[in-house]
Amino acid sequence: MKLVVNGKPFEVAVPPETPLLWALREEVGLTGTKFGCGIAQCGACTVHVDGKPKRSCVTSCGDVGELPITTIEGLATEAALHPVQQAWLEENVPQCGYCQAGQIMTTVVLLKAKPQPTDEDIDAALSANLCRCGTYPRIRKAVHRAAELLAKPVAAGGSK
Amino acid sequence: MTAWTRRGFLQGMLVGGGALALAACGGGGQAMRIEHADKTGDLVANLYITVLATGRVALIVNKAEIGQGVSTGYATLVAEELGVPVEHIDIHYADSNQEMRTSATMQITGGSTSTAEAFVPLRQAAASAREMLIAAAAQQWKVPAKECVAANGHVEHRDQKLAYGELTKHAARLDVPEKPRLKSPKEFTVVGKVDRRVDLRGKIDGSAKFGIDVQVPNMVNAFAIHGPTFGAKPIKVDGTRAKQRPGVIDVLAFDWGVAIVADKFWQARAAAADVAVTWDKGTLNGLDTAKLQTAMRMHDKGGLVSRDHGDANKAIEHAEHKIEAIYEAPYLAHATMEPQNATVHVTGDKAEVWAPTQSPTLAQAFVANAIGIDFGDVTVHVTLSGGGFGRRAMADVIGHAAQISQRVKRPVKLVWTRESDMTQAWYRPVYAAKVVGGVRDGKISGARMRVLSQSIALSAGDWFGAILSSLPRSVIDMISGAALAIFSSNSFGDPFSTEGIQNSPYRFGNFQLASEPVQTKLPVASWRSVGNSVTGFIMESFVDELAIAAKQDPFALRRTILPANSRQTRVLDALEKLSGWATPPPKGIGRGVARHQAFDTEVAQVAEVELVNNRIRVKKVYCVVDCGIAVNPDVIRAQMEGGIIFGLSAALDQEITLVDGVVQQRNFDTFPLLRMYEAPEIIVEILPSENKPTGVGEPGLPPIAPAVANAVFQLTGKRLRRMPLQRAWNERGAS
Numbered sequence: 001m002k003l004v005v006n007g008k009p010f011e012v013a014v015p016p017e018t019p020l021l022w023a024l025r026e027e028v029g030l031t032g033t034k035f036g037c038g039i040a041q042c043g044a045c046t047v048h049v050d051g052k053p054k055r056s057c058v059t060s061c062g063d064v065g066e067l068p069i070t071t072i073e074g075l076a077t078e079a080a081l082h083p084v085q086q087a088w089l090e091e092n093v094p095q096c097g098y099c100q101a102g103q104i105m106t107t108v109v110l111l112k113a114k115p116q117p118t119d120e121d122i123d124a125a126l127s128a129n130l131c132r133c134g135t136y137p138r139i140r141k142a143v144h145r146a147a148e149l150l151a152k153p154v155a156a157g158g159s160k
Numbered sequence: 161m162t163a164w165t166r167r168g169f170l171q172g173m174l175v176g177g178g179a180l181a182l183a184a185c186g187g188g189g190q191a192m193r194i195e196h197a198d199k200t201g202d203l204v205a206n207l208y209i210t211v212l213a214t215g216r217v218a219l220i221v222n223k224a225e226i227g228q229g230v231s232t233g234y235a236t237l238v239a240e241e242l243g244v245p246v247e248h249i250d251i252h253y254a255d256s257n258q259e260m261r262t263s264a265t266m267q268i269t270g271g272s273t274s275t276a277e278a279f280v281p282l283r284q285a286a287a288s289a290r291e292m293l294i295a296a297a298a299q300q301w302k303v304p305a306k307e308c309v310a311a312n313g314h315v316e317h318r319d320q321k322l323a324y325g326e327l328t329k330h331a332a333r334l335d336v337p338e339k340p341r342l343k344s345p346k347e348f349t350v351v352g353k354v355d356r357r358v359d360l361r362g363k364i365d366g367s368a369k370f371g372i373d374v375q376v377p378n379m380v381n382a383f384a385i386h387g388p389t390f391g392a393k394p395i396k397v398d399g400t401r402a403k404q405r406p407g408v409i410d411v412l413a414f415d416w417g418v419a420i421v422a423d424k425f426w427q428a429r430a431a432a433a434d435v436a437v438t439w440d441k442g443t444l445n446g447l448d449t450a451k452l453q454t455a456m457r458m459h460d461k462g463g464l465v466s467r468d469h470g471d472a473n474k475a476i477e478h479a480e481h482k483i484e485a486i487y488e489a490p491y492l493a494h495a496t497m498e499p500q501n502a503t504v505h506v507t508g509d510k511a512e513v514w515a516p517t518q519s520p521t522l523a524q525a526f527v528a529n530a531i532g533i534d535f536g537d538v539t540v541h542v543t544l545s546g547g548g549f550g551r552r553a554m555a556d557v558i559g560h561a562a563q564i565s566q567r568v569k570r571p572v573k574l575v576w577t578r579e580s581d582m583t584q585a586w587y588r589p590v591y592a593a594k595v596v597g598g599v600r601d602g603k604i605s606g607a608r609m610r611v612l613s614q615s616i617a618l619s620a621g622d623w624f625g626a627i628l629s630s631l632p633r634s635v636i637d638m639i640s641g642a643a644l645a646i647f648s649s650n651s652f653g654d655p656f657s658t659e660g661i662q663n664s665p666y667r668f669g670n671f672q673l674a675s676e677p678v679q680t681k682l683p684v685a686s687w688r689s690v691g692n693s694v695t696g697f698i699m700e701s702f703v704d705e706l707a708i709a710a711k712q713d714p715f716a717l718r719r720t721i722l723p724a725n726s727r728q729t730r731v732l733d734a735l736e737k738l739s740g741w742a743t744p745p746p747k748g749i750g751r752g753v754a755r756h757q758a759f760d761t762e763v764a765q766v767a768e769v770e771l772v773n774n775r776i777r778v779k780k781v782y783c784v785v786d787c788g789i790a791v792n793p794d795v796i797r798a799q800m801e802g803g804i805i806f807g808l809s810a811a812l813d814q815e816i817t818l819v820d821g822v823v824q825q826r827n828f829d830t831f832p833l834l835r836m837y838e839a840p841e842i843i844v845e846i847l848p849s850e851n852k853p854t855g856v857g858e859p860g861l862p863p864i865a866p867a868v869a870n871a872v873f874q875l876t877g878k879r880l881r882r883m884p885l886q887r888a889w890n891e892r893g894a895s
Contacts, residue, residue: 095227096498
């Protein structure tokens with residue numbers, strides 16, 4: 001079957017019930033999306049399907065079909081990091097880093113819906129993503145920072 | 161400190177440096193250094209530091225990056241003494257190599273030791289490289305070396321200037337300085353100033369490679385099925401149907417469970433439904449933690465006394481107020497975000513490992529033991545770890561992957577499910593502590609503590625016995641010296657179970673500490689801050705109870721039992737100010753304070769707590785830390801934040817319970833982690849210091865549970881003495 005990942009089509013030889021997570025990691029070869037729990041509890045596997053955040057560990061390839069998929073590897077452009085990634089650098093967010101792709105992917109969608117999120121908005125969106133290292137206070141700061149960067153379209157993004 | 165080898169500086173052995181792919185090259189010494197420089201233009205100054213002809217610096221870090229920031233810390237120390245910008249340093253993680261051992265004659269990351277251990281030797285390694293580069297420039301210019309200055313990747317003399325990359329070949333021909341000059345802390349310009357972590361980029365763009373991301377040629381993937389009870393062995397396995405599925409290579413039975421091997425992990429995972437297994441009853445003889453904890457509560461015998469000052473019994477007998485309490489803590493899982501995994505390639509009697517491990521040395525030992533080869537024939541490549549917290553010092557999964565690879569004769573990546581990770585783990589030990597204290601004339605007259613816990617040292621004896629025998633003699637001596645022998649001689653008590661009380665700076669006048677191990681067959685291991693994760697809770701809750709009995713402010717009471725003008729009182733003074741303790745909290749908010757010293761770092765915290773529909777909500781935490789010289793202040797802040805949040809998950813909600821030998825918690829739905837909406841605001845202050853740096857990965861954790869319990873008491877008058885505190889609160893009527 002065909003998957004469209006980060007704007008490119010990929011032919012993947014998996015049965016339709018295969019979780020998208022493993023097709024991305026093993027067939028498409030993009031390992032930035034992480035396996036954490038397998039039951040949609042931790043959010044480490046969050047990707048965008050048709051612009052919406054999805055837990056790829058419980059989303060079957062068959063259900064996704066040829067809808068556009070974006071993974072952490074597809075956020076930055078040739079020229080610049082995504083403003084959310086840039087904010088993550090500025091706030092020194094990651095520790096072990098394992099959950100951060102999921103945190104960033106969730107934040108990107110949050111900021112599309114709420115360009116100036118309140119702390120309550122951040123709680124509502126990001127409480128679905130676990131971090132064992134305890135980077136939540138920095139994630140909160142980085143979401144606000146990313147909102148600032150996004151509000152300044154010309155300055156948005158950093159150097160690659 | 162002494163574990164860092166002198167030979168490492170002098171010989172400059174080349175070790176595998178990840179992408180740098182420096183070929184392993186024994187022998188070492190100047191001949192090798194010159195040959196390598198002539199071939200590549202690079203100066204292998206020593207085991208840790210290679211200055212490349214490009215001017216970049218390859219730093220081999222002999223520790224695991226588990227999120228604690230060790231790569232940033234080590235790059236900072238090297239940048240300081242070598243005179244290069246931190247951005248010019250590329251990090252490579254050391255393979256297994258006894259020359260790169262760190263603590264306890266092993267390569268191991270644990271005990272919050274990395275910065276303290278490296279502070280002198282790693283700077284010496286960098287200073288040595290700097291002096292070689294300076295000497296090369298001085299010779300070229302025919303000027304005295306002491307007139308040359310090294311900074312920003314260049315050596316300068318008046319108006320002459322050469323980049324390090326232009327000096328490497330010449331420097332390789334010079335002697336390694338016997339005693340390179342180190343900067344005094346007053347001269348530091350980089351230490352304390354670098355606040356951007358060096359390992360961020362790959363962690364925000366998906367390119368960072370963790371163990372689970374390893375790919376090696378010809379690799380196959382394995383999915384493990386574990387039995388329902390802990391340690392269950394498969395008696396009968398029928399993999400016929402599974403083997404007919406596409407991609408499935410084999411279905412193999414081992415003592416620990418069943419492995420399905422397939423081309424792809426998703427194929428192996430899907431085939432698990434087609435494997436029928438009959439299991440035995442496991443290794444725990446029906447262990448039931450509710451019964452165990454009841455028995456521990458009831459148990460009332462002496463235990464081994466390891467600290468005894470004055471006459472605690474008499475002092476308590478003559479007290480006006482006597483406080484008696486039992487503090488309890490459950491088993492806990494580490495629950496690293498990256499589930500346990502390993503990639504191993506066994507060829508004949510040799511094994512190559514790629515794994516997220518905190519100890520290449522123990523990984524070698526586990527593999528050697530698992531497949532019956534020599535310790536020295538196991539090579540370990542260390543990847544990034546998605547969290548460690550002590551779990552990844554245990555290399556059980558690496559041993560299992562080796563067994564599978566040996567059978568299928570191909571490189572195998574074994575990835576555990578979250579359920580296996582949680583139910584077949586090594587756990588933080590269960591605890592029950594009986595404490596008795598007396599107060600007279602508003603002062604503490606004496607205290608007695610008896611700590612019952614499952615012993616990590618004895619558990620290691622049970623579980624490590626065979627594995628230890630795979631280690632080289634020198635390593636065994638050190639490990640057994642550190643834990644097993646001391647414990648079994650029964651002269652010191654269990655060093656892990658009482659750490660934090662045994663070495664507490666409190667001076668009660670009359671004090672007695674005793675401890676006793678409680679053994680089960682459930683393996684226990686170090687879990688972030690080890691014994692301190694419970695002893696901090698015991699001691700600081702107890703001191704709060706004594707303060708209340710003595711009608712004293714908890715800060716003031718602590719000062720009466722701490723050495724005057726000590727780092728403890730300085731940290732408390734700073735915290736009292738930072739938290740605005742003098743001003744009472746608003747209605748509905750409870751405040752509690754706690755302090756603890758772990759791994760030579762002093763941390764004190766104030767927690768502000770409210771109850772929302774009977775849920776304990778921690779709104780804000782003030783934290784003051786004294787960890788000596790702050791090498792990377794923002795990494796220290798991050799570790800305090802992380803320790804507090806990791807500790808809050810345990811304090812409030814987490815427990816591993818067993819019924820009839822079955823671990824009841826299988827995933828994050830039943831072993832919850834604190835989530836964003838409950839994460840408190842955290843304010844960290846680092847006390848300025850000129851003392852040598854001490855660890856920060858673990859010491860942020862111990863004070864948070866007692867600070868919260870003390871705050872709940874202030875708010876409600878109800879003392880919670882059992883973790884997890886939320887359960888204790890829910891069941892408060894019953895106890």
